[in-house]
Amino acid sequence: MSLGSPLTDENNSSAAFYFQGRHHMQTSWNHRYAQRTQRMAGSAIRELLKFTELPDVISFAGGLPAPELFPVAEIASATASVLSRMGSQALQYGATEGYTPLRELLAQQSGAPFVTANILITTGSQQALDLLGKIFINPGDRILVESPTYVGALQAMNAYGAEYVAIPSDDYGMITENLEEALHVGPKLIYVLPNFQNPSGVTLSLERRRQLLDLSRRYGVPIIEDDPYGQLRFEGDPLPSLLSLAAQDYPDDYQGNVIYLSTFSKTLAPGLRVAWVVAPAEVARKLVLAKQGADLHTASLNQILVHEIARTDFLDRHVPLIRQVYRERRDLMVTELAAHLPPGVRWTYPQGGLFLWVTLPEGLDAAATLQAAIAQKVAFVPGAAFFPCGGGANTLRLNFSNANPVQISQGIARLGRVIYEQIDELAHV
Ligand SMILES: Cc1ncc(COP(=O)(O)O)c(C=O)c1O
Known part of the structure; x- marks a missing residue:
């Protein structure tokens, strides 16, 4: 029997071999992957970040909530109640659109005239980003993003062949004053994080929100508004x-x-993987088709559980607690930065969320700083990965939600020493 033309790997002529008298071809996986996987490369930084998980490293690198704030008891009792009252529904397949009472609740709480047809439950917002890429992005389509922007969105959209138009941002978010020119290149979508942005922590001003919306309408370019942190406002209206x-x-x-x-x-627990999209009904329907092919639906038990908790006043009591703890950690981190970082280093002052953003003096490379920092047992994410069109080598992101106060004080003191050394080295080059 002919096996057809052999799919040998040019670099591995011994890929074909005989096993128990039968002709076997060892698969050359590289030749099998779809082209889109070429945009899925891991990075040297990701390799370095593995070291941040060592027990004695103080890591400001992740984007993790404070685990001690997870409402474990509340979730345990809601789970027991859901399983005893409606176990067969919670363990059964469900509708792709999501658990209807949860969609109804989200529609009601939105404060605008949305109906369930506008709401789709997704397996984390990360899935929503992937599904949006799936329904909107053809290879080569340009997506207008603020720079820096959320690296997870870039990962999702890269797989569909997105190209980017990077709009610089300042302390008030994306600089919309420069946007009109960028809209002339005909972007497919605008992707923006208006509240306590990941990675920079900055918030888009009201004036710029209006300007962005106005431009979006005039040029007919839809906006994806990614808002995981809006509820975590520490101060201000x-x-x-x-x-x-x-x-x-x-x-x-x-x-x-x-x-x-x-x-x-960020308000309940990321491990539940329950998120939602609000969209015009026809877009929501298209997303449902895309989601059917991805995971059929988000876990029924988790959605019912979230509904069980969100329909009470529990989150009204719980979210203020999260805000208070994160505010204290932000305050402490900012105080320690002022005490330990050399002159010439700048950082943002986020009014909420999980992150602040540090700009080192020109000429310093945050990737090299990370290498030195890991040796001193402190870690962060170098900023360059958040810039889809290059730049940002001297920037870095710090997470203040996950480390406890002692770790924040020790970690920032270590970081200060590392940056002093790096500046010193630069001066002697
Ligand atoms: C801006 C942004 N969008 C989306 C996500 C993904 O969130 P989820 O846990 O809902 O998938 C994150 C997570 O950190 C984020 O920072």
Whole structure:
């Protein structure tokens, strides 16, 4: 019997071999992967970040919530109650759109005239980003992003062949004053994180929110508003979401330009993987088709559990607790930065969220600083990965939610020493 033309790996002519008298071809996986996987390369930084998991390293690298705030007892009792009352539904397949009472609740809580047809439950907002890529992005499509931006969104969109137009940002978010020119290149979508942005921690000002929406309407370019942190505001008045501004024009049937993502990952627990999308009904339907091929639906038990908790006033009591702890950690980190970092280093002052953003003096390379920092048992994420079109070599992201106060004080003191040494080395080159 002919096996057809052999798929040998040019670099491995011994790939074919005989096993128990039968002709076997050892698969050359590299020749089998789809082209899109070429954009899925791991990075040297990711390799370095593995060291951050060693027990004596103080890591400000991850984006993890404080685990001691997870409402374990609440989730345990809600699980017991759900399983005893409606175990067969919670363990059964469910609708791709999500658990209807949870969608109804989210529609009600949105404060705008959204209906269940506008709401899709996703397996984390990360899945929503992937599904949006799947339904909107053809290879070569340009996506307009703030720079720096969330690296997980770049990962999701890279797989669909996205190209990027990077819009610089400052302390008030994406610099919308420069946007019109970028819109002339005909981007497919705008992706923006208006509240306590990951990685920079900055918040898009109200004026810029209005300007962005206005430009989106004039040029007919939809906005993906990614908002995992909006609930975690430590001070100041909340600003209206782009979604709520867009919805003002549609009192009955939302047909606006904004597709909104949020998640229970930061207010309840990320391990539940329950998030949601608000979109015009026709976009939500298209996302449902994309989700069917991905995972059929988000875990029924987790959705029912989240509904069980979110329909009570538990989150009204729990989220303020998270805000208080994170505010204290932000304050401590900022105080320690001021005490330990050399002059010429700048950082943002986020009014919420999980991250702050440090800019080192020009000429320093945060990737090299990380290498030195790991030797001193402290870690962060170098900023360059958050810039899809290059730049940001002298920037880094610090997470302040996950480390406890003692770790924050010790870790920032270590970081200060490392940066002093790096500046010293630079001066002697
Ligand atoms: C901006 C942004 N979008 C989306 C996500 C993904 O969140 P989820 O846990 O809901 O998948 C994160 C997680 O850190 C994030 O920072």
